[in-house]
Amino acid sequence: MTLAQAKPAERPRVVIVGAGFGGLATAKGLAGVPVDVVVIDKTNHNLFQPLLYQVATAALAPSDIAVPVRSIFSDRPEVTVLMDEATGIDTNRRVVRLAEAGEIGFDMLVLATGSVYSWFGHDEWAEHAYVLKTLEDALMLRGSLLAAFEWAESRTDPSEIERLLTFVVVGGGPTGVELAGAIAELAHSSLSRDFRHIRSSSARIVLCEGGPHLLAGFPQHLSDYARKHLEDLHVEVLTNTAVQSVDHDGVVAGGTRINSANVLWCAGTAATPAAVWLQADKSRNGAVKIAPDCTVPGHIDIFAVGDVTDMTGPNGKPLPGVGPVAKQQGAYVAEVIAARVAGRPAPARFVYKDAGSMAMVGRSSAVADLGKVRLTGFVAWVLWSAVHLFFLIGTRNRIAVYLNWAWAWLTYGRGARLITRLDPRTRLELKQQNDAGSRPV
Structure with missing residues (x-):
């Protein structure tokens, strides 16, 4: 018997695909509403992605920024959590197709499937660059960053040492800026006394941004x-430096070859294929165009929230793909569902309340755009730290991150x-180049 056949008849079933900011906000907002909730995610944990780069740069452990989804709803018997991956939707039969469990039926569906990195038509670059979307990505990147210093310690060929100690970050948005600053601090401070044959402080960190400014959505003086x-962190x-190619030797950016063993991709996103599943209108990056009540046009009982959506804000521009948008949309969708179940009028259209944007740019320094108030330096860093601690899920995680x-x-x-x-790609590449340039023990 499939999950679709097992659906109880007496209570509506709300299926939420994705346990990120938007999905969790929806599920939490349905507490006390007479519905059965099924949360589906291909991992068993909720991940606080804004701090993922700190796992990648050895500042935090994976368990500091992730919590099991089941533990969040352990006191909510009406919530079922499934670790599975959605592969499609049959809107006529009102079922979600799953990779492992077959199908699951729904009365109302919330798509919070997020986004992936865009390679701007060059998917072959993915083989040679690291991204940051999952814990597995962060651990792989952390291993590659640290291994670069370890391997450089055993090399005698100056060009190979230089390649190992060159790190290229592509994309000057908040993630790219924070990652570049964190790698610089790792190389110049944390590892500075650990090696005997190399100077970790000689590491070269290159941040490539195709546009004229870093942090494009921030005011000019914060970008500067x-x-x-x-x-100042070297x-x-x-x-104004677009990347023309990425290969196993590094990148070509602005017409110049930069040899690097670690290319870190933080440029551009594309939505997961929800729009394709629904055959719905989509934006250039594949995001689902949604109505003011977060429903998918033509599907009154299917909602979409977060990075998978395309919604225009009051300023006429698309809402940014950030956590607060997903959380507010998720909470709003929960209100709409609650009103429908109770037979009440639906709330007014969704309006995003922008509390501002922040980015850390190194030790004790950050930028914060809070609308009328704009901060830099230590004060902005304290605010950045407090906000991120507040939004972490779980007291244990907050304490662990604070102590770290x-x-x-x-x-x-x-x-x-x-x-x-x-x-494994790094191991193979190193093996192929190995031995001739190794330092004898």
Whole structure:
């Protein structure tokens, strides 16, 4: 018997695909509503993605920013959690197709499937670059970053050492800026006394941005501050520098070859294929165009929230693909569902309340755009830290992250410098280039 056949008749079933910011906000908002809720995600944990780069740069452990989804709803018997991957939707039969469990029926469906990185038509580049979307991505990147220093320690060929200690970050948005700053601090501070044959502080960190400014959505003076601070950390900031190719030797950017063993891709996103499943209107990046009540046009009982959506804000521009948008949309959809079940009029159209944007650009320094108030430096960093601690799920995670940050601030140390994942591509590449340039023990 499939899950579609097993659906109880007496209570509506709300199926939520995706346990990120939007999916969890919807499920939490349905507490006390007489519906059965099924949360489906291809992992068993909720991930606090804004701090994923800190796992990748050895500042935090994976368990510090992730919690099991089941534990969040352990006291809600009406919520069922399934670890599975949605592969399609049959709107006529009102079922979601799953990779493992067959099908599951729904009365109302919420798509919170998020986004993936876009390669701008060059999918072959993915083989040679690292991305940051999952814990597995972060652990793979952490292993590659740390292994680059380990392998450089055993090399004698200067060109090979230079390649290993060159890190190219593609994309000057918040993730790229934060990642570049974190790698610079890892190389110049945390690892500075650990090696005997190389100077980790000689590492070259290059940040490539195709547009004229970093942090394009921020005011100009905050963008300028971020650039200056990164340059003070010895990050090479290359604006108006588009990447023309990515291969196993590095990148070509702005017509110049940069040899690097680690290319980190933080440029552009594309929506997951929900629009294709529904045969719905979509934007250029594949996001589902949704109505003001977050329903998919033509499907009154199917909602979409977060990065998978395309919705225009009050300023006439598409809403940004950030966590607060997904959370607010999820909470709003829960209100709409609750009103329908109770027979009440639906709430007014969704309006995003923008509380501002922030980005950390290094130790004790950040930028914050809060509308009328714009901050830089230590004050912005304190605010950035407080906001991120507040939005973490679970007291244990907040305490763990706070203690790690306090230790790192006092000692310049990073407590998660363990290589637990190593990309097979990196192993193979190193083996092919090996031996001739190795330092004898």
